[in-house]
Amino acid sequence: MVAEPVVILGAGHAGVGAAAALRDEGFDGPVRLVNGEQNLPYQRPPLSKAFMKGEVDAGGLVLRGEGFYAQRGIELLHGKAVRIDRHQKALRFQTGATLSYGHLILATGSRQRRLPFATDGAKINYLGSLPDAETLRDRLTKAKKVVIIGAGFIGLEFAAVALQMECEPHVVEQSDRLLARSVSPLISSFFEAEHRRMGVNIRLSRTVVGIRSCGSEFELRLSDGLAMQADLVVAGIGTTAEDSLAIEAGLPCDNGIIVDSDLLTADDSISAVGDCTRHPNKFVPGGLARLECVQNALDQAKAVARRLTGKKAAYDAVPWFWSDQSDLKLQIAGIWSNCDRFAVRGDLSDRAFSVLGYDRDGRLKVVESVNKPAEHMAARKLIAAEASIPIDQATDKSIPLKTFVASP
Ligand SMILES: Cc1cc2nc3c(=O)[nH]c(=O)nc-3n(C[C@H](O)[C@H](O)[C@H](O)COP(=O)(O)OP(=O)(O)OC[C@H]3O[C@@H](n4cnc5c(N)ncnc54)[C@H](O)[C@@H]3O)c2cc1C
Known part of the structure; x- marks a missing residue:
């Protein structure tokens, strides 16, 4: 059994998930969850979706209501840790306070990458936290022309919202396709066509190399020499x-903190x-991964x-992962x-279809x-089972994908 108390550093999806899962698994020792933010622990995915559109407020984002922590015997502590003292088995805080652990679970998340050049006093927006989203939402209501640097999920979700708010969104992306890290080329082209059709301006294969503020506006310089004006810039x-x-x-x-398949770091008193x-x-591919999705955070929390x-x-x-862009739900x-x-199952023109990806041995690897x-839902089970389904059958719309899921 684990040495007590268990201290969890970081109260996002993974940290709160780990605290809840410890109680679900019957752990009855002390659980101390350190929240580095001011708000009650909250969900991040809606920040670029429903929250940005004004459909939910901060109260609607909380992961668990205030009473949950007391009911489950989880001590929710506020503070920013500044040091892990492995020798003393303690966290040290900005305030000078310390907190001892028997076992420490690191759940510190990720931070938004910053632009690699000075922006001459121009205020660039990033979207990683609730305070970021509150600031950005407020600025969006006053903006007309918005430049979004990066065509990843956050950039495109934000572009779709900006359009709904009657702004003019311009996306600048260094790769030659949208969502290049995360999806197949087929899905990239579909989303590019959809965003362009909706009215998002997209410039691929170029980067923003300089930004300066001129009064209430920004002037951006692109790697192809183009100059752009905007009254809001999001990276x-x-x-x-x-x-x-x-x-x-x-x-x-x-x-990323290197862990083994048991999510243990090189120190057997610290998991991540x-x-x-x-x-x-x-x-x-390659075996070692850093994933940024709610599924990974919650499933790792349960495993630990x-x-x-x-x-x-x-x-x-x-x-698995999802993204909402306008009326398109990508899973x-x-x-x-x-x-x-x-191979495509269904018709792109219906705006409801799946792309199935196979490895060279004919096993289904992505849907x-x-x-x-x-x-x-069926795809998750098929991929877990490393199913080999003939392409002609898998793409036959008349056969539901769930037909291929073996019964337990
Ligand atoms: C705008 C946005 C949209 C997203 N959309 C989706 C989506 O549609 N689908 C999806 O699956 N995923 C989405 N994600 C990703 C998803 O939110 C993350 O994968 C998930 O939040 C990871 O959970 P986590 O607990 O590991 O990290 P986080 O949720 O980032 O939590 C980490 C916490 O640790 C705290 N912390 C860090 N260092 C310290 C310290 N020294 N002391 C105290 N506290 C500390 C941080 O302040 C933070 O509160 C989105 C993310 C963002 C930002």
Whole structure:
């Protein structure tokens, strides 16, 4: 059994998930959850979606109501840790206070990557936290022309919202396609066509190389020499793991705290879960992965709680993710870069279809569904089972994908 107390650093999806899972698994020792933010722990995905549109307020984002923590015997502490003292088995805080742990779970998440050049006093917006989203939402209501740097999920979700708010969104992306890191080329082209049709201006294969403010406006310089004006600039150019305390404490890190398949770091008194980990993952090419999604945070949290209560732990869940852009719901199960061949199930023109990706041995490795939630649910099971379904059958719309899921 684990040494007590269990201290969890970071109260996002992974940290709150780990605290709840410890209680679900029957752990009855002290659980101390350190929240580095002012608000009650909240969900991040709606920040670029419903919250940005004004459909939910901050109260609607909370992961668990205030009473939950007291009811489950989880001490919710506020504070920013500045050091892990492995020798003393204690966290040190900005205030000078310390907190001892028997076992420490790091759930420190990730931080938004900053633009790599000085912006001459111009206020660039990033979208990683509730305070970021509150500021951005307020500025969006006053903006007309918006430049979004980066065509990843956050950038495109924000572009779709900006359009709904009657702004003129311009997206600048260094890659030659949208969402290049995360989806197959087929899905990239579909989303590019859809965004252009809706009225998002997209410039691919170029970067923003300079920004300066001129009064209430910004002037941006692009790598192809073009100058653009905007009254709001948002950068969504990826994240890096929040692993700075782990590095300083001498734990092996590589843009992510290195953990084994049990989510244990090199120190057997410290585990790590969520966005901050680089972990073994059989579904990801190369074997070691840092994933940034709610599924990974929650499934790792449950796995670590099982291990700390003496049960089976190894983390081997199929990665999955979703994104909402205008009326398009994209759901992804698996990883596209595993694949040699892709096939479409359904018709792109219906705006409801799935892209199926196969590896060279004919195994289904990814399913990217647009407005097809039932196919996404079946896909998660098929990918977990490493199913080999003949392409002609898998793409036959008259056979529901769930037909291929073996009964237990
Ligand atoms: C705008 C936005 C939209 C997203 N949309 C989706 C989506 O549609 N689908 C999806 O699956 N995922 C989405 N994600 C990603 C998802 O939110 C993350 O994968 C998830 O939040 C990871 O959970 P986590 O607990 O590991 O990290 P986080 O949620 O980032 O939580 C980490 C917490 O640790 C705290 N912390 C860090 N260092 C310290 C310290 N030294 N002391 C105290 N506290 C500390 C941080 O302040 C933070 O509160 C989105 C993310 C953003 C920002």
